[in-house]
Amino acid sequence: MINTLYLPELREMLAENDSAGLRDFCEALNPVRAAEFMSGLDSAETWQVIQQTDFDSRVDIFLYLDDDKKTEILETCPVEEVADLVAGLPPDDRVDLLQNIDQTRLKKVLSIIPIEERRDFQRLSQYPEETAGAVMTTEIARLTEDLTTHEALNEIARQIEEYETIYYLYVVDAEDRLRGIVSARQLLAGMRQPDTRLHDIMESDLVLAHVDEDQEDVANKVAKMDLLAIPVVDSQHKLLGIITHDDVIDVVREEATEDAHRIGAVDPLDESYLRTSLLTLSWKRGFWLSFLFFFALITTIALDNYESVMDKWKWLMAFIPLVISSGGNSGSQSATLIITALSRKHVEVSDLSKVVVRELSVGLLLGGSLAALGFIASLFIMPAGLPASAFLIIPLTLLAVVVCGTLIGSVLPIAFESIGWDPAIMSTPLVAGIVDIIGIVIYVNLAILLG
């Protein structure tokens, strides 16, 4: 959505080269809103506007621009000005942004920025995607444990512009190994005893993320413990960076979307829906769609082999969609419930037997209800002159496929989790596909038995 409220004024000020007006615009508004009001400008115009304000608010506003516009600015605006901005970005955002730009431009920008930022980029960009290392930021307040709270406060005040967060302060030893954490809250509370040493107030039973740890596990820890930030360490316990609450929210949302896509049999998109190219979108869906096609083909082959049975009782055919959709839907429900519960850690592999008992009970109850509905429906649709036992075919099939659906939909995701696979691969269409095949076999065999 493009906010056009200030667009005419901005364009006018740009045409008149009204630096003072543009600076006021950038500084009076919250950076998020300033970025929003510029969404109608192209990237050259946007750059021209934010060049008028001071460095800090330029960085702030830039960070809230659309991803596409950020990339465009980095790729097309004057390289010296861009390098200047890049050097001032928070390290984690810098890596995310630079990884998306054109290689020649990237080399040029890296050759101009200060060596410290260049090394930082090179180090951070080595960590594999979706690990703690790839999400962390490196600008953290490091202190030593012999400082007093008074000295620590002064130290923080002096260097405050360099840190992304000052709400936790990290106490390290001479080898940069993490010894403890002091919160800004403790420091402020300690203002009445200015000579207390950090050693005496720091928390040393720490919750940590390892640099190679999966971002989802890290996010779960932060969410469980209500942390503002979690320190990231290597195997020598050296402090490499921190992951802050805002990045954790992004991870939680990203992982939830990935899960939802997998459950819906779409390979998770790396970008948002409208930004994904049609070919990528088709491939990420086509792969699963073809796979599911072959599953459905098995059902077709099975039905083809049962042609003689179907020929004898033609009315059976009309119920095929009802039978397979009932099994598929109950299976989808179970798979959805169990996959989301596994990812929230509400269900673990050790709960398998509890889950089976629950799903069996729910399956019998739901299957029983659908069986009753199916019995009534079959009274109207089945032809006259059939043996009494034939009236049991539809209800018994429905009961059986619903129970199969609940059991398969719940057990397979747990089985995948137990062997270390992502349970969400057991997508609801895949569960439905498996239950379809079993459903047809049950249906035809019950018909042979009772018809």
Next chain:
Amino acid sequence: MINTLYLPELREMLAENDSAGLRDFCEALNPVRAAEFMSGLDSAETWQVIQQTDFDSRVDIFLYLDDDKKTEILETCPVEEVADLVAGLPPDDRVDLLQNIDQTRLKKVLSIIPIEERRDFQRLSQYPEETAGAVMTTEIARLTEDLTTHEALNEIARQIEEYETIYYLYVVDAEDRLRGIVSARQLLAGMRQPDTRLHDIMESDLVLAHVDEDQEDVANKVAKMDLLAIPVVDSQHKLLGIITHDDVIDVVREEATEDAHRIGAVDPLDESYLRTSLLTLSWKRGFWLSFLFFFALITTIALDNYESVMDKWKWLMAFIPLVISSGGNSGSQSATLIITALSRKHVEVSDLSKVVVRELSVGLLLGGSLAALGFIASLFIMPAGLPASAFLIIPLTLLAVVVCGTLIGSVLPIAFESIGWDPAIMSTPLVAGIVDIIGIVIYVNLAILLG
């Protein structure tokens, strides 16, 4: 998962009434871990352990216990001790917890706690669930704008125990209307100019939540702006409370799970999977399952009416599961993608035409591929002696149902969003059900035309 590492020691200390040992256990560990190590104790034992430590760490550890155990403690432990604890809980947690306990106990507890906490509970518990008011906490640092940074720092240090967060400080006027926000970071940075007034450094272009606003919208704002907390105001702009980053993470996870459940055709559970009673679980699934059953019944009735066509070309029947699952799966994929994109605000109602063009293109591409696969499969399964045009029935049907699936799966959620309904109600099984009916009609009519 129950952590049993310290269980024998804890039980021994309890048996020996070793207060010092139990206090050490509570105080040396991080409260999260202390709570985890007590997961094997029953609620009376847990209460006995945390009674040994000071009030603050008792509250901290209590908050990290399992929900069931918290409720049990509040309902069964000595009412005076419980009331003492309840009075010290953060207001938002207090409301959540007290709303789950037995009514007689609740009245007793409320009658003992201080009047201020009682009123606070009564006020907070009036806000409807899932609104900003129901999630906010009321313990916030309020300051007036004529304070200097030095006075403000002292004020905060003095009252620090009363606030849930001190990282944002709220500047209000005499009528408690919110005028601006100062961050602890700004205060610390301002230590070098101790006489600056808050008025001169406070941010007054504020991002706010209205007390009646939906929690999902509030969470989206906080996530977009990377906030630590968002102030909640009423229609007179009076400051009522704040919502902090940890509650936002909970909301994001809760809403993502609710969406996933709806997409999977389960009415969202209020509690975690294993805690939901079998009857509730059956009802929340059975409702949708029966609804979908009637959809499938329409397909059955349609097929029953087409019996004469099916009788003429018996081989058509074998392909029914393939045809309906292909349409259903492509529809599920589109619905999943569009529903998640709508909830992340990656797609808006105004993008409808863009989405239709994309889905039509993807549908043609995917439908074309499945048509090719279906053509090959039908060469093997179709009987000999059919007219050449009959070999087009399966490919053309597949192409048509996949395109229908992508269009219905994408347009219906956007249509729901545009009339203010939750697009996730358009669950993937419901999309599949609708596409099934259309698919059968297309299939049979193409067969009549080309067979």
